[in-house]
Amino acid sequence: MTDHQQRIHPVVDVEAPAPSTPLVPHGSATSEKGSPIQQRPLQRTIPVRPPPPPPRKRSCCCKCICWTVSLIVVLLIILGATIGILYLVFRPQLPKYSIDSLRISDLRLNFDMTLYAKFDVKITANNPNKKIGIYYEKGGRLSVWYTNSKLCEGSLPKFYQGHQNITKLEVVLTGQTQSGSTLMSALQEQQQTGQIPLDLKVHAPVAVKLGKLKMRKVKILGECKLVVDSLSANNIISIKASNCKFRLKL
DSSP, X not given: OOOOOOOOOOOOOTTSOOOOOOOOXXXXXXXXXXXXXXXXXXXXXXXXXXXXXXXXXXXXXXHHHHHHHHHHHHHHHHHHHHHHHHHHHHOOOOOEEEEEEEEEEEEEEOTTSOEXXXXXXXXXXXXXXXXXXXXXXXXXXXEEEETTEEEEEEEOOOEEEOTTEEEEEEEEEEEEESSHHHHHHHHHHHHTTTOEEXXXXXXXXXXXXXXXXXXXXXXXXXXXXXXXXXXXXXXXXXXXXXXXXXXXXX
């Protein structure tokens, strides 16, 4: 009987734990003893971009605005200082005016139903300034009004008024007004009360002289509210009340 040799193969235990052998990644370096060399993880460098510069055009505009505002402020300071110095040196005062007399040369109703009026007015102009002269230029006007109707108007003379000077003026005013019959009736009815309100308006272009320097033209605007007793022609009219206000207009 032939003996058959039986080979016994080792049985592999499937449920046995895997050997605790350190895993070496493929392609990793090893030391001379065969053990793997631990490599540091690769570090990735991300470039940091600087923020974009602001638009150049906007920067230039901001600089221009700042320079402009600064220049305006400096000019205003210089102007204010100049005006302050001039005021302290010259001490300017408004001229004073008064109505001395008012006379009616003619007041009649024409055939075309317009009202014709002719007034003679005497005015006193007083310049109280010690260092300021006044040039009364051409184009000055003086007018007399009743309510909202202009009765007459005249031109102021052109002249120069020196320092602390008092000047007497005589101005002739003439005019024609539409709807004369209605206006004449209102004046006659008002005359019976003995108090007739009139407005005397002044519009005078003047130039101020500071020392030897003649300044630019300005305007003197004024209004005198008068109350007279009568509007009879060729008679001196009594002025019962007078309130005058004047101002400069640049």
